Amino acid sequence: MKQGRSLPEVLTELQRQNAAKQDYISPAQAFHLADDGSTFEMTHLNTGAQEVFGTTDLFHRQIGSALNIPAKYYDLMRKEKPELLAQNVNAWFGSREQSYMVRSMDFGSGRVARALLSDRYRRIDNLEVASAVLPLFAGKEEMEVVSCAVTDTMLAIKIVNHRLEAQVVPGDYVQAGVVIRNSEVGLGAVSVQPLVYRLVCSNGAIVNDFGERKSHVGRQVKALEDSFDVYTDATLKAEDDVFLMKMKDATLAAIEEARFAQIVGRLQDATHARITGRVQDVIELTGKAYDLNQPEQDSILNYLIQGGDLSLYGLSNAITRASQDVESYDRATALEGIGWQVATMTRNQWEEINA
Secondary structure, rough: OOOOEEEEEEEHHHHHHHHHHHEEEEEEHHHEEEOOOOOOOEEEOOOEEEEEEOOHHHHHHHHHHHOOOHHHHHHHHHHOHHHHHHHHHHHHHHHHOOEEEEEEEEEEOOOOEEEEEEOEEEOHHHHHHHHHHHHHHHOOOOOEEEEEEOOOOEEEEEEEEEEEEEEEEOOOOEEEEEEEEEOOOOOOOEEEEEEEEEEOOOOEEEEEHHHEOOEOOOOOOOOOOOOOEEOOOOHHHHHHHHHHHHHHHHHOOOOOOOHOOOOOOOOHHHHEOOOOHHHHHHHHHHHHHHHOHHHHHHHHHHHHHHOOOOOOHHHHHHHHHHHOOOOOOOHHHHHHHHHHHOOOOOOOHHHHOOO
8 A cells, every 4th residue: 555644744734734725705707817827816896805826737627627628728728828828718707607616725935726616615624534533543553544645636544443354365364444535626525435455465445335425515605795705604514513423424334344244255256257368458458447557557467467366356456556656646546446446347347358
């Protein structure tokens, strides 16, 4: 399993970000992209007060999506004709009547717009998630945070129960765990999913089909009358409290013994599905089916051959082992989920890949 940062480092970063972030609600007609294609401005329609931001790649991607500008054309204008991009963006924003949420962060050198989201976006922030989940395991020796990270797009906390253990095949032990993920910038729901931790190589597979997900969609959020600042009320706070309580329940349910037994049973089934086709072809077809790039496929092939287990289970383990080698923690986490998807693919899917 790819290591991110230590838990104290992650918590320190979450606290820093919590103090540095600021959210705004504004009608689209108040938005303006400067001719440099990088500076984003909001001018209050009543007071004339202005907010100025730097921008991120994700923020631009979300502008393009909101305005239905094809990504390839948006990127070309941004790179070669930023003034043309500004004209397009400003014209389309000027014709829109809806409001949006702009999520920003002060990075020391200035405030940066990091996400453009719906005004119905439900703000469940990373520090809230961590503060709700971690006390459930505090002081329990059998529980360990084996990996965690906060990236530009995601928080991930991966916890293992070292006392809940089973064998997939003789000598190959796995332990039960849970992964909690959240995105503050619109790139995923809050998710709580079981995790299988393989002791022989410290791999982790994220069990996608046994977890709980909750999208960041809620009641429409409004701005204060004389500024872009977000208006909050007791109702929103109460809804958030209920949500966090449900998330705690889902976290504990993810590592229940009965659920773990089901998961291990699925992995045991995968050990009986043998690779009968040409190994390189199986890797290539798996790559096409699960959007694996060529370096990832090469790494998976290497670990599959090294492991010597030419089964569906062996292929799954090769994928989760390869996840440790990719640079991006977000991508490594995605590969851990793909490892489970591969291990539990349907018979028809396996026959197509294992031709």
